[in-house]
Amino acid sequence: MSSNLLKTPKDRGRAGDKIFSGVSLGAGILILVILFSVAMFLVVQASPVFTADPETVTGGEGFAAYIFPIVVGTVIAAAIALLIATPVGILVALFISHYAPRRLARIFGYVVDLLAAIPSVIYGAWGYLVLAPQMSTIFTWLAENLGWIPIFAGPASQTGKTILTAGIVLAVMVIPIITSLSREIFLQTPNLHEEAALAMGATRWEMVRMAVLPFARPGIVSATMLGLGRALGETMAVALVLSPGLLSASLISSGNQTIAAEIALNFPEAFGLRLSELIAAGLVLFVITLIVNMIARLIISRSKEFSGAN
Amino acid sequence: MAVDQSIQRRQSQLTRGKLPSYAVWVVLAAAVILGAALSSLIGFSVAGWAVISAIVFVIGATLVTAVAEGGRKATDRLVTYLVYGAFILALIPLISVLWTVLERGLPGLSYNFFFTSMNGITGAIDNQTVEDGTPVLGGAYHAIIGTLQITFWATLISVPIGLLTAVYLVEYGQGKSLTRAITFFVDVMTGIPSIVAGLFAAALFALLFGPGTRMGFVASVALSVLMIPVVVRATEEMLKIVPNELREASYALGVRKWRTITRVVIPTAISGIASGVTLSIARVIGETAPILVTAGFATSINWSAFSGWMSSLPTYIYYQILTPTSPTSPDPSTQRAWAAALLLIVMVMILNLAARFIAGLFAPKTSR
Missing domain, CATH: 1.10.3720.10 (MetI-like)
Structure with a gap:
C-alpha cells in the first residue's frame, strides 16, 4: 500500500507521514517491550529468593518446597473448574448455535456474555456469602456417604470454604469464555455439511456429531486452553472463597491454596524476602499461563490455516 | 368412505412409530410426581425436587423414545435435553448472583453511601448502629x-x-x-x-x-x-x-x-x-x-x-x-x-x- 506515488511539488506533509508511521511502529514495539519487561521485572524482583538461604524462605525448606504445594493447589482448582466448565460451556455453545430458536439465540448469547461481564470480586463475594454456606450441607453428606474416596474424605468443612467451592466459582467464570469461543466456531461450520448430513436422514445430534464437532475440534481445544489460562490466574474468587491451608487430597475440607490467592492475601503486608517470594510465585504463575496461552493460540492459528475458516 | 379415510390415516407411513406430541408432557408430569415422592424420602427441598424430577424426566423420556421410536431418536432426544439443561444450569449462577446483589445491595444505597467515605468509621460506630438500628454510616x-x-x-x-x-x-x-x-x-x-x-x-x-x-x-x-x-x-x-x-x-x-x-x-x-x-x-x-x-x-x-x-x-x-x-x-x-x-x-x-x-x-x- 505505498502511498507516495503522487508527490506534491512542495512535499508538504512528508514529515507528518514519517512521524505518524514512526509513532505507530513505536507503539507496536512498546507492546513487545511491555511484555518483555513484565517478565524481566518479575525476574529481577524475584531473584533474591532463588539465592537466599533455604531456611529463610517461608516453610524453611527453600523456594521449591514452598511453591510446589500451591502450584498443585492451583492445578487442582483449575482442573475442577475445567471438569465442570468444559462440558457445560460446549453444550451451552451448541444450544446457542444449533438448538435455540433462531430469534432467541442472539439474546441468549448476550445473556451468556453478561456472565463474563460481572467482576470477579463479585463472584468471590457471592461464593463467600451465598454458595459456600449452601455447599457445606452437600459436603457433610459427601463426607458421610462417600468418605471412603480420598477426595471426599472428611472432616467436611462447616463453612463450605473449600477448594471444591472455589473450583465451582471458577467454573462459573470460565463457562462464558469457553461458550463464546466455541459458539463462534460452531457458527462457522459449513452450512452445506450440515444440510448434507440432515438430507441423509441424520438426526440433529448425528448432524452435530458428524458435521459440527469434527470441524470445531481444534477450536474447542483452544477454547478450553484459554479457559484454563483464566482459571489458573483467577485471584479474587479463590482468595475470598477458599480458606487456605496445607496441601491435601480432600476437596471438601479446608486446605490447599492457589498461587494467585496466596499473592493477593499476603502481598499487602509483605516486605523484604517475603515480597521476592511472592513475586517469584507470580513469575511461576506467569510462565504457566504463558505456556498454556501460547499453546492455545498456536492451535487456533493452525486450525485457521487448515479449515479455511475466515 | 369415512371409515376408509380413518384407516388410511392410522396407517400413514410418515407418522408411524412416532410418539404423539402429548407423550412428553405425560412423562414430565410423571417425573414431577415421582420427583416429589423421591425427594420427600430423603428430606424435602424445592431444589432437590427440581433436580430429581429433571433427572427422572430425562431418563424417562429417553427410555420411552427408545421403546417407541428407536435408539437413534432416543440419543437425539437425550442430547437435546442435555443441551437445554446445560443452558439452564449456566443461568442459575447468573440469576443467583444478580438477585443476591440486587436484594442485598439495594438497602445499602443511600446518601451516606454515595457521599461519605470510611474516614473515622470504626468498629465501635458500626456496633452502635447495629444496637440502635440506625442507618449504616460510612460509604464508598x-x-x-x-x-x-x-x-x-x-x-x-x-x-x-x-x-x-x-x-x-x-x-x-x-x-x-x-x-x-x-x-x-x-x-x-x-x-x-x-x-x-x-x-x-x-x-x-x-x-x-x-x-x-x-x-x-x-x-x-x-x-x-x-x-x-x-x-x-x-x-x-x-x-x-x-x-x-x-x-x-x-x-x-x-x-x-x-x-x-x-x-x-x-x-x-x-x-x-x-x-x-x-x-x-x-x-x-x-x-x-x-x-x-x-x-x-x-x-x-x-x-x-x-x-x-x-x-x-x-x-x-x-x-x-x-x-x-x-x-x-x-x-x-x-x-x-x-x-x-x-x-x-x-x-x-x-x-x-x-x-x-x-x-x-x-x-x-x-x-x-
Missing part, C-alpha cells in the same frame, strides 16, 4: 473517586498505545514478521493473569521509586497492561473492515497516508473503536487483584493518583467482606460491600450497553 465515596481516577489514567495510557499499534498492524505492517510477532504476543497478553499485571507494575515502580511505592497511578499502569491488548484487538478488527476503496479514493486525490488514516480510515471505524474502548474499560473497572497489590487501601478520600494509597470499588468490596470494620457485627460492612457490588455491576452494565449504543450510533453509513 472515596472508593468511587479512586475507581474513576485509576480507570481514567489507565484509559489515557492504553487508548493511544492500543490505537496506534492497531494502526501499525493494519496500515503499515501488513505481512511483516514484526506484525505477526505483535499479533501473537497481543493475544498472549490477553491471557496474562491480572495479579501478574499488578505485580509487574508494583515491581516496576519499586525499582524506580524504591520498594513499597503504592499510589493510584501504579494501579493504572497495571490495568493498562490488561487493557492494551483488548483495545488493540477491537481497533484492529474495526480498521480491517474499512473498505479499501476509501483509502484508494483518498490516495487518488493526493492525500498523504497519515492524513488518510487520521481523516478517512479512523473516522470510518470510530464507532467500532469507541465501543471497543468502552468494553475494555468495562473489563478493567472491576479488576481487583492488580489494585490490591499496587494502590493499597485507604479509608479516606484521596484526590491525587500520584501520591498516597487509594481505594477503589473492587478492593473496597474485598476488604469490607474479608475484614469487616467491626469483627463482632459484620452486617454494616456486608451491607456496604453489597451496595458497592451493586454500584459496580451497574457501572459495568452501563458501559456494556453504552458500547452497543455507540456502535449503533456512529455506525458508518454503508452504501446500499
Whole structure:
C-alpha cells in the first residue's frame, strides 16, 4: 500500500507521514517491550529468593518446597473448574448455535456474555456469602456417604470454604469464555455439511456429531486452553472463597491454596524476602499461563490455516 | 368412505412409530410426581425436587423414545435435553448472583453511601448502629473517586498505545514478521493473569521509586497492561473492515497516508473503536487483584493518583467482606460491600450497553 506515488511539488506533509508511521511502529514495539519487561521485572524482583538461604524462605525448606504445594493447589482448582466448565460451556455453545430458536439465540448469547461481564470480586463475594454456606450441607453428606474416596474424605468443612467451592466459582467464570469461543466456531461450520448430513436422514445430534464437532475440534481445544489460562490466574474468587491451608487430597475440607490467592492475601503486608517470594510465585504463575496461552493460540492459528475458516 | 379415510390415516407411513406430541408432557408430569415422592424420602427441598424430577424426566423420556421410536431418536432426544439443561444450569449462577446483589445491595444505597467515605468509621460506630438500628454510616465515596481516577489514567495510557499499534498492524505492517510477532504476543497478553499485571507494575515502580511505592497511578499502569491488548484487538478488527476503496479514493486525490488514516480510515471505524474502548474499560473497572497489590487501601478520600494509597470499588468490596470494620457485627460492612457490588455491576452494565449504543450510533453509513 505505498502511498507516495503522487508527490506534491512542495512535499508538504512528508514529515507528518514519517512521524505518524514512526509513532505507530513505536507503539507496536512498546507492546513487545511491555511484555518483555513484565517478565524481566518479575525476574529481577524475584531473584533474591532463588539465592537466599533455604531456611529463610517461608516453610524453611527453600523456594521449591514452598511453591510446589500451591502450584498443585492451583492445578487442582483449575482442573475442577475445567471438569465442570468444559462440558457445560460446549453444550451451552451448541444450544446457542444449533438448538435455540433462531430469534432467541442472539439474546441468549448476550445473556451468556453478561456472565463474563460481572467482576470477579463479585463472584468471590457471592461464593463467600451465598454458595459456600449452601455447599457445606452437600459436603457433610459427601463426607458421610462417600468418605471412603480420598477426595471426599472428611472432616467436611462447616463453612463450605473449600477448594471444591472455589473450583465451582471458577467454573462459573470460565463457562462464558469457553461458550463464546466455541459458539463462534460452531457458527462457522459449513452450512452445506450440515444440510448434507440432515438430507441423509441424520438426526440433529448425528448432524452435530458428524458435521459440527469434527470441524470445531481444534477450536474447542483452544477454547478450553484459554479457559484454563483464566482459571489458573483467577485471584479474587479463590482468595475470598477458599480458606487456605496445607496441601491435601480432600476437596471438601479446608486446605490447599492457589498461587494467585496466596499473592493477593499476603502481598499487602509483605516486605523484604517475603515480597521476592511472592513475586517469584507470580513469575511461576506467569510462565504457566504463558505456556498454556501460547499453546492455545498456536492451535487456533493452525486450525485457521487448515479449515479455511475466515 | 369415512371409515376408509380413518384407516388410511392410522396407517400413514410418515407418522408411524412416532410418539404423539402429548407423550412428553405425560412423562414430565410423571417425573414431577415421582420427583416429589423421591425427594420427600430423603428430606424435602424445592431444589432437590427440581433436580430429581429433571433427572427422572430425562431418563424417562429417553427410555420411552427408545421403546417407541428407536435408539437413534432416543440419543437425539437425550442430547437435546442435555443441551437445554446445560443452558439452564449456566443461568442459575447468573440469576443467583444478580438477585443476591440486587436484594442485598439495594438497602445499602443511600446518601451516606454515595457521599461519605470510611474516614473515622470504626468498629465501635458500626456496633452502635447495629444496637440502635440506625442507618449504616460510612460509604464508598472515596472508593468511587479512586475507581474513576485509576480507570481514567489507565484509559489515557492504553487508548493511544492500543490505537496506534492497531494502526501499525493494519496500515503499515501488513505481512511483516514484526506484525505477526505483535499479533501473537497481543493475544498472549490477553491471557496474562491480572495479579501478574499488578505485580509487574508494583515491581516496576519499586525499582524506580524504591520498594513499597503504592499510589493510584501504579494501579493504572497495571490495568493498562490488561487493557492494551483488548483495545488493540477491537481497533484492529474495526480498521480491517474499512473498505479499501476509501483509502484508494483518498490516495487518488493526493492525500498523504497519515492524513488518510487520521481523516478517512479512523473516522470510518470510530464507532467500532469507541465501543471497543468502552468494553475494555468495562473489563478493567472491576479488576481487583492488580489494585490490591499496587494502590493499597485507604479509608479516606484521596484526590491525587500520584501520591498516597487509594481505594477503589473492587478492593473496597474485598476488604469490607474479608475484614469487616467491626469483627463482632459484620452486617454494616456486608451491607456496604453489597451496595458497592451493586454500584459496580451497574457501572459495568452501563458501559456494556453504552458500547452497543455507540456502535449503533456512529455506525458508518454503508452504501446500499
